[in-house]
Amino acid sequence: TMAPIPKNMSGILIEENGGVDVLKWKTDLPVPQPQDGEILVRNEFVGVNYIDTYFRTGLYKAPLPLVTGKEAAGVVVASSSPAFKEGDRVGYVADHAYAELTAVPATKAIKLPDGISTETAASALLQGLTALTFVREAAGIKQALGVSEGPWTLVHAAAGGTGSLLVQILSVFGAKVIGTAGSPEKCEIARKNGAQWTIDNRKEDVAARVKEITSGHGVDVIFDGVGKATFDLDLEIIARKGTLIVFGNASGPAGPVDLFQLAAKNIKLMRPVVFNYTVTPEEWEGFSNELFDLIKTGKLKLGIHNTYALKDVAQAHSDLEGRKSTGKLLLKV
Numbered sequence: 001t002m003a004p005i006p007k008n009m010s011g012i013l014i015e016e017n018g019g020v021d022v023l024k025w026k027t028d029l030p031v032p033q034p035q036d037g038e039i040l041v042r043n044e045f046v047g048v049n050y051i052d053t054y055f056r057t058g059l060y061k062a063p064l065p066l067v068t069g070k071e072a073a074g075v076v077v078a079s080s081s082p083a084f085k086e087g088d089r090v091g092y093v094a095d096h097a098y099a100e101l102t103a104v105p106a107t108k109a110i111k112l113p114d115g116i117s118t119e120t121a122a123s124a125l126l127q128g129l130t131a132l133t134f135v136r137e138a139a140g141i142k143q144a145l146g147v148s149e150g151p152w153t154l155v156h157a158a159a160g161g162t163g164s165l166l167v168q169i170l171s172v173f174g175a176k177v178i179g180t181a182g183s184p185e186k187c188e189i190a191r192k193n194g195a196q197w198t199i200d201n202r203k204e205d206v207a208a209r210v211k212e213i214t215s216g217h218g219v220d221v222i223f224d225g226v227g228k229a230t231f232d233l234d235l236e237i238i239a240r241k242g243t244l245i246v247f248g249n250a251s252g253p254a255g256p257v258d259l260f261q262l263a264a265k266n267i268k269l270m271r272p273v274v275f276n277y278t279v280t281p282e283e284w285e286g287f288s289n290e291l292f293d294l295i296k297t298g299k300l301k302l303g304i305h306n307t308y309a310l311k312d313v314a315q316a317h318s319d320l321e322g323r324k325s326t327g328k329l330l331l332k333v
């Protein structure tokens with residue numbers, strides 16, 4: 001039998017937008033009441049994502065006060081969905097994860113298979129689904145083209161959480177992968193993840209190096225989560241008929257874009273969001289289970305930068321925004 005569900009819980013509340021100081025640890029938050037079709041999850045590990053910083057600063061809007069956080073994994077303690085029962089181990093990508101308990105739409109949760117711990121699920125889901133859906137759906141890169149037969153690809157922040165997974169999946173899929181990262185140590189991590197070429201973006205001339213590496217061809221598919229600081233560079237290094245996938249704002253939002261900038265090389269420009277590739281049950285379960293399989297078969301390795309206590313989330317945000325982290329930042333509840 002399970003412990004009774006308490007009325008109050010601990011968690012992180014944002015009452016106003018701002019710096020890391022607005023992430024307030026509270027011990028008397030009301031436990032959410034799961035609505036129809038929702039499950040109540042006792043979180044064990046919470047994944048930190050760059051998007052959490054956007055909701056903190058107000059770059060992305062949400063009503064305040066807000067319990068932010070977009071992914072976690074733990075155990076179901078109440079369910080109004082036939083798909084889940086108390087005691088099930090689940091991971092999810094949904095709102096309000098920075099807390100002991102979260103009410104989650106059942107359509108946004110997935111049962112964890114044997115061999116996938118809650119720690120692994122909270123490390124892998126959001127960024128892994130991003131990498132998998134962006135490679136497959138946004139870039140249209142199919143698996144097993146044969147080693148180095150695939151397109152020229154470039155991943156910015158290639159040692160980061162999402163970047164590390166993009167590099168691994170692209171190299172498993174047979175693409176030629178160039179990674180950029182902000183230090184020699186980060187470049188080494190990108191190489192271990194399968195980037196055949198790396199460029200230190202703080203020391204090297206990225207455009208010149210790309211020209212040299214690709215023998216003047218340029219990059220066929222660029223994955224850019226850095227945004228403002230790299231967008232003009234992307235237009236310079238992309239190949240004719242290339243696909244430019246801008247998917248984040250680590251340095252601030254890119255744009256506005258003058259569409260004529262795309263004309264010189266017939267560039268396809270995309271601004272995808274993982275949540276909009278994982279909408280139907282087939283998409284959500286299909287991609288999640290494919291991701292778990294990649295992990296279980298050792299094709300995808302998760303590098304955990306650090307596991308912080310939930311109450312120390314401000315430190316995690318500082319490390320992420322300060323370019324101090326590689327791989328995944330986790331919170332333990």
Ligand code: NDP
Nearest residue numbers: 050157160161162181182225247248249250251273274323
């Ligand atoms: P990362 O672990 O990649 O951390 C961000 C990295 O960006 C840093 O480590 C740093 O790497 C690089 N960076 C470059 N310039 C800056 C700068 N000025 N300030 C801060 N960081 C900078 O984070 P995530 O994996 O969580 O997210 C990466 C990006 O992907 C974010 O923009 C995020 O919003 C986006 N994203 C978008 C999704 C979507 O659905 N559209 C889903 C998931 C993530 P280095 O020092 O090596 O350059």
